Amino acid sequence: QTPVIAIDGPTASGKGTVATLVAAQLGFHLLDSGALYRLAALASLRYEIAPDAADDLAALVGDLHITFREGCAQLDGVDVSNEIRAEEIGNRASAIAVHQAVRAALVARQRAFRKEPGLVADGRDMGTVIFPDAPLKVFLTASVEARAARRYKQLIQKGFSANMDDLLRDLRERDARDSNRAVAPLKPAADAKLLDTSALTIDQAVDQVVQWYQA
Numbered sequence: 490q491t492p493v494i495a496i497d498g499p500t501a502s503g504k505g506t507v508a509t510l511v512a513a514q515l516g517f518h519l520l521d522s523g524a525l526y527r528l529a530a531l532a533s534l535r536y537e538i539a540p541d542a543a544d545d546l547a548a549l550v551g552d553l554h555i556t557f558r559e560g561c562a563q564l565d566g567v568d569v570s571n572e573i574r575a576e577e578i579g580n581r582a583s584a585i586a587v588h589q590a591v592r593a594a595l596v597a598r599q600r601a602f603r604k605e606p607g608l609v610a611d612g613r614d615m616g617t618v619i620f621p622d623a624p625l626k627v628f629l630t631a632s633v634e635a636r637a638a639r640r641y642k643q644l645i646q647k648g649f650s651a652n653m654d655d656l657l658r659d660l661r662e663r664d665a666r667d668s669n670r671a672v673a674p675l676k677p678a679a680d681a682k683l684l685d686t687s688a689l690t691i692d693q694a695v696d697q698v699v700q701w702y703q704a
């Protein structure tokens with residue numbers, strides 16, 4: 490079986506950065522599953538499908554025309570990599586991700602990323618639902634404050650405006666929604682290794698994951 494490193498965790502825990510660097514170091518493919526939910530959220534805005542219209546959303550997701558190339562995400566042939574990083578899109582992604590039909594429509598697309606020599610997959614349910622046989626599962630955490638500070642920096646860097654109080658509130662709201670939903674709630678797989686990155690540099694977190702993988 491092609492190896493998979495599953496990296497799950499709450500919003501702004503550093504998953505994306507750590508997953509990207511681990512994949513680069515090992516020469517593995519990368520799946521940013523959150524980007525799929527964000528692309529679905531953007532598409533639902535464009536096609537004016539309400540976040541509670543589960544069946545219409547699932548149909549939309551099944552037909553999504555998306556490609557990932559060299560770190561760029563395209564929707565209908567147009568690069569939307571920056572657009573999908575907006576906080577508003579993240580919140581809408583979380584709202585549509587509660588529907589079982591939407592999640593089911595994304596399973597095959599996600600599993601198709603598993604190719605030689607290996608895959609690093611980041612998200613909420615990589616270790617619990619999408620790749621339950623992954624040889625390494627990591628659950629990244631960090632304090633709400635550390636995560637809000639990281640997200641703030643990231644949004645400003647991408648040219649978005651950001652407000653710390655709003656971010657803290659959004660983060661708590663999204664944590665609650667992602668953890669309490671009925672389908673694929675955010676939680677560590679039984680065999681996941683926990684990594685609290687509050688006091689770690691990115692390099693330290695990356696080294697730990699690579700070390701676990703090679704052990």
Ligand code: CDP
Pocket residue numbers: 499500501502505522523524526527579582583584586611612613614615663667
């Ligand atoms: O970067 P951030 O952690 O804020 O979000 P993301 O990983 O891009 O995911 C956006 C939203 O999609 C999350 O809040 C989840 O509700 C949802 N999601 C999910 O349900 N399952 C995944 N495997 C990935 C994301």
